[in-house]
Amino acid sequence: MRMFPSPLADPCPLSWEELASIAPPLPSPADLVDGPTSPQASLRLFGAMPGEVRVTLYRDHHAWCPYCQKVWLWLEERRIPYRIRKVTMFCYGEKERWYTRLVPSGMLPALELDGRVITESDRILQALEQTFGALGLSLGDPAVLPLRQLERLLFRAWCSWLCQPHASAREAQGAAADFEEFAGAMAAALVARPGPFFFGDFSAADLVFVPYVERMSASLAYYKGYLLRQRYPAIERWFAALERRPTYLGTQSDFHTHAHDLPPQMGGCFASGEPAQQRLAARIDRGPWPICSPDASDPAEAARDPETSQAMPAGAGLQALARVLKHRAVLLARNPLGAEGFDLPLRCALTHLASGAACVPPPGSAGGLRYLCDRISVPRDMPLHAARQLRRSLEATAALDGADPNAQGPPLPQHHRRDQDPSPFLQR
Numbered sequence: 001m002r003m004f005p006s007p008l009a010d011p012c013p014l015s016w017e018e019l020a021s022i023a024p025p026l027p028s029p030a031d032l033v034d035g036p037t038s039p040q041a042s043l044r045l046f047g048a049m050p051g052e053v054r055v056t057l058y059r060d061h062h063a064w065c066p067y068c069q070k071v072w073l074w075l076e077e078r079r080i081p082y083r084i085r086k087v088t089m090f091c092y093g094e095k096e097r098w099y100t101r102l103v104p105s106g107m108l109p110a111l112e113l114d115g116r117v118i119t120e121s122d123r124i125l126q127a128l129e130q131t132f133g134a135l136g137l138s139l140g141d142p143a144v145l146p147l148r149q150l151e152r153l154l155f156r157a158w159c160s161w162l163c164q165p166h167a168s169a170r171e172a173q174g175a176a177a178d179f180e181e182f183a184g185a186m187a188a189a190l191v192a193r194p195g196p197f198f199f200g201d202f203s204a205a206d207l208v209f210v211p212y213v214e215r216m217s218a219s220l221a222y223y224k225g226y227l228l229r230q231r232y233p234a235i236e237r238w239f240a241a242l243e244r245r246p247t248y249l250g251t252q253s254d255f256h257t258h259a260h261d262l263p264p265q266m267g268g269c270f271a272s273g274e275p276a277q278q279r280l281a282a283r284i285d286r287g288p289w290p291i292c293s294p295d296a297s298d299p300a301e302a303a304r305d306p307e308t309s310q311a312m313p314a315g316a317g318l319q320a321l322a323r324v325l326k327h328r329a330v331l332l333a334r335n336p337l338g339a340e341g342f343d344l345p346l347r348c349a350l351t352h353l354a355s356g357a358a359c360v361p362p363p364g365s366a367g368g369l370r371y372l373c374d375r376i377s378v379p380r381d382m383p384l385h386a387a388r389q390l391r392r393s394l395e396a397t398a399a400l401d402g403a404d405p406n407a408q409g410p411p412l413p414q415h416h417r418r419d420q421d422p423s424p425f426l427q428r
Helices: 016-022 029-034 066-078 097-102 121-132 145-162 169-191 210-224 233-242 246-251 255-266 275-286 299-303 316-326 328-334 338-355 366-374 384-398
Strands: 055-060 082-087 110-113 116-119
Touching (some): 016 316, 016 338, 066 121, 116 121, 145 169, 145 210, 169 210, 210 255, 210 275, 316 328, 316 338, 316 384, 328 338, 338 384, 366 384
Parallel strands (some): 055 082
Antiparallel strands (some): 055 110, 110 116
16 A cells, blocks of 8 residues: 655556545444434434434435525434435436325425425424424524515525626626625624624524525625625624534535536526636636635735635545545446546546645546536535545646646536436445
8 A cells, every 4th residue: 555645756546446545434324323414314313212213304315405404404403313315306317206206296305204294494494393492593583583584585686686687787786786785684683693693692593594695605706706705794704603513514515516506496697707707707616726716905805715714624635535436436437438438537636636646647538537526516425625625636637638638528507407317326
């Protein structure tokens, strides 16, 4: 086995056996059941016995659905034992027949509580509150209701700015101003009381904002060049406080995943086309990471990561390596280069990931490497920092392609994400 106290002197790619010897073990079944929040878990006990589980959550395979995230995060915060059954969102593939027999509408999430099936996230949360008690203040508390209304107003303003073409710059500016009115109202509500959250500690009031404000931050950066967290210090503090909670980190996605999963879900996302927006979108897609702001005049702002307040943890790259090795056969088979053609390029990129050594891939590899780089999904595949490290190595290796270092893979579809069909990756 090769040891790596420093970057490899030998640029030859590691074998699969050598890579496997370097990779850390994946979380054990016990870790998934009782450890930190994980999208890979199928059962969460929090120290309870399996026979005590009264709840089954039906959520998407991709750990992307915003309404699923809301219920998932509530269960994790309240530490309610539950089982997870995963369902394919329609944009990604065919919905399972067993699920449409259970829920004829096919909507997600659904929750089975003591044998009763409930749909729609707010109805689910209300049923959970009635059974297990509220997360801080109840959703129906008079102090929470105006914030729930504000979240819907903020959501509509975001949709109007992001998902509608604007005939003129003036019209676009008006849509941006409408969004900023409600984002400012959220910021004002956050500073009205002590602490980073709306009511001191994390509560249902914060929970209702989490899924879409996370998506707003990502999509507006990518399509409008607008950095929400830098514009509103109170919202930055709110995100930073969320990112100190392992429950949230286990459900958090990243800018790249949201930017490319939103268009088919929302009916399209419209880029402003301004140079600053184009530079930021290119940085989100191709790095380098952390993204930072390529156009900030203030050096402190330019160095601040608009995507996360968390520093990269030790071992993030090896965590990504372990996740790739788990699905190696399917990743090779589904690549445009084919299993045989992608084997050596992928080992070159993983050698870079494991050791930091540049490893030149065969000519014609760049498109296949970037195909995989584009399709890493957070948190479904791995956490945010692990995905950054893997994307960095795939991009660095693609740039060494002697035939065409700028070659791209097949573009990401805009009207569906059937390229992300989960069925080949499911272990039976």
